[in-house]
Amino acid sequence: MSAAPAALRRGGSLVAAPAVLLALLAACLGWAWPAELGGWRALSIVCAWAGTALLAGSLLLMVRAARLAALFGGLDAQYRWHHRSGTVAYVLLLAHPLTLAADAWAESPVRAWQVLAPWAQHWTVWLGWLALLLLMAGLAATFSLHLPYRRWRALHYLAGAGVVTGLIHVWALLGEAGPLWLLLPLAALALGWRLLGSDLGLAARPYRVRSVVPHAAGLIEAVLEPCGPRMAVTPGQFVFAAFGDGAHFHGCGEFHPFTVSGIGADGALAVGIKALGPCSRHVQALEPGVTVRLEGPFGGFLAERAAGPQLWLAGGVGITPFMAALRAGPLTQPTTLLYFHRSAQDAAYLDELRQLAAADPLLTLVSEAADGPPPMLAARLAEVPGLAGRSAQLCGPAPLIQAARDALLRHGMPAAAIHFELFDFR
Numbered sequence: 348m349s350a351a352p353a354a355l356r357r358g359g360s361l362v363a364a365p366a367v368l369l370a371l372l373a374a375c376l377g378w379a380w381p382a383e384l385g386g387w388r389a390l391s392i393v394c395a396w397a398g399t400a401l402l403a404g405s406l407l408l409m410v411r412a413a414r415l416a417a418l419f420g421g422l423d424a425q426y427r428w429h430h431r432s433g434t435v436a437y438v439l440l441l442a443h444p445l446t447l448a449a450d451a452w453a454e455s456p457v458r459a460w461q462v463l464a465p466w467a468q469h470w471t472v473w474l475g476w477l478a479l480l481l482l483m484a485g486l487a488a489t490f491s492l493h494l495p496y497r498r499w500r501a502l503h504y505l506a507g508a509g510v511v512t513g514l515i516h517v518w519a520l521l522g523e524a525g526p527l528w529l530l531l532p533l534a535a536l537a538l539g540w541r542l543l544g545s546d547l548g549l550a551a552r553p554y555r556v557r558s559v560v561p562h563a564a565g566l567i568e569a570v571l572e573p574c575g576p577r578m579a580v581t582p583g584q585f586v587f588a589a590f591g592d593g594a595h596f597h598g599c600g601e602f603h604p605f606t607v608s609g610i611g612a613d614g615a616l617a618v619g620i621k622a623l624g625p626c627s628r629h630v631q632a633l634e635p636g637v638t639v640r641l642e643g644p645f646g647g648f649l650a651e652r653a654a655g656p657q658l659w660l661a662g663g664v665g666i667t668p669f670m671a672a673l674r675a676g677p678l679t680q681p682t683t684l685l686y687f688h689r690s691a692q693d694a695a696y697l698d699e700l701r702q703l704a705a706a707d708p709l710l711t712l713v714s715e716a717a718d719g720p721p722p723m724l725a726a727r728l729a730e731v732p733g734l735a736g737r738s739a740q741l742c743g744p745a746p747l748i749q750a751a752r753d754a755l756l757r758h759g760m761p762a763a764a765i766h767f768e769l770f771d772f773r
């Protein structure tokens with residue numbers, strides 16, 4: 348994730364996602380505008396179509412594809428709009444039966460109750476209620492960030508099933524396709540791409556593990572060589588990697604995001620992987636020869652650096668994007684790298700960083716062991732010459748990034764000069 352100006356520089360694409368959503372809204376409401384109706388009934392129809400359009404749009408914003416993500420200003424921005432549009436759509440769709448009941452209330456309260464009671468209705472209406480229940484379960488999972496990732500993702504897919512059920516409900520009730528000619532193929536394409544292209548990896552590129560080197564306690568670095576066309580990656584970008592099988596290693600087969608820590612002239616990519624959960628712990632036993640499928644590249648962290656002096660701040664495995672930048676060649680701007688790690692055993696790449704700093708007069712390295720946000724953070728920042736005039740790039744755990752961001756703002760650095768990448772998004 349990075350500050351808004353960086354996303355804007357990535358192609359003015361901060362407006363792309365809302366623009367697509369507005370276009371879908373306009374197309375649906377333009378077709379279904381209830382000009383001859385008034386009051387609650389008209390509102391109910393508007394809610395139904397606006398919700399359906401936003402739901403189809405939220406499916407499109409869930410597709411994980413490098414070009415699409417670049418168009419939408421990065422995967423993090425794209426997922427934010429996916430969540431926003433899904434939530435607003437759910438509220439609008441919930442308002443649909445309620446406004447229908449409000450319309451029937453004018454006739455009689457019994458009639459209003461009949462509108463809301465599914466057992467008094469036809470199967471086409473049951474589908475609508477089922478869609479709302481599935482969407483509710485999917486949304487509840489979305490906001491339960493404490494759920495283990497796999498369970499979170501499985502429950503989140505219920506919302507996808509809700510969208511399909513809702514679209515069938517509309518078709519069955521309408522008796523004609525109308526705007527569904529647009530929304531159904533869009534939803535089918537988006538779901539198909541996400542499930543088959545991204546999650547099953549049909550669109551991924553084949554790589555093979557060339558070497559594996561342990562770099563710190565619970566952190567390996569794997570060099571991956573292309574088995575076909577190579578990916579054009581720049582320092583700061585990340586890929587989704589799914590490790591397959593080797594002679595003694597059986598991968599978990601799931602795609603996980605890892606920032607590239609080195610880019611070889613022959614197209615090989617290095618990734619540093621810290622044991623943080625079940626799959627990344629399992630990957631610590633990785634061996635050369637294992638096949639890997641890669642998707643990406645994604646992200647624009649470090650892509651646009653202001654011309655002046657830089658402040659880089661890394662926490663733990665958040666050092667990986669800076670490794671890729673430093674390994675790419677000598678710096679062109681004075682850069683101070685603050686590297687915080689838990690202990691000496693956890694300080695991945697430290698020897699190599701010291702060598703790089705000794706060889707490059709533009710690089711100043713400050714490394715410090717600290718558990719959690721470093722108590723000396725503000726003091727360390729205050730020691731950086733000309734701090735307020737620098738441009739900051741931060742990568743690491745959320746509490747460290749938050750503490751660093753607050754401290755930099757207090758030191759007078761403009762918010763637009765602070766860019767950051769979190770290793771966590773859903």
Ligand SMILES: Cc1cc2nc3c(=O)[nH]c(=O)nc-3n(C[C@H](O)[C@H](O)[C@H](O)COP(=O)(O)OP(=O)(O)OC[C@H]3O[C@@H](n4cnc5c(N)ncnc54)[C@H](O)[C@@H]3O)c2cc1C
Nearest residue numbers: 496603604605606619620621623624625626627667770771
């Ligand atoms: C942009 C980005 C760059 C990253 N770069 C690195 C890196 O260079 N080195 C490194 O060691 N780690 C990196 N990570 C973190 C790494 O992806 C997770 O540690 C790993 O996926 C954990 O999976 P797990 O099964 O071991 O643990 P889990 O317990 O399953 O996951 C731990 C957390 O990792 C995140 N996560 C897991 N799977 C995914 C997924 N498929 N998509 C998005 N988030 C997921 C979730 O927030 C989850 O709560 C990065 C994450 C992101 C988002």
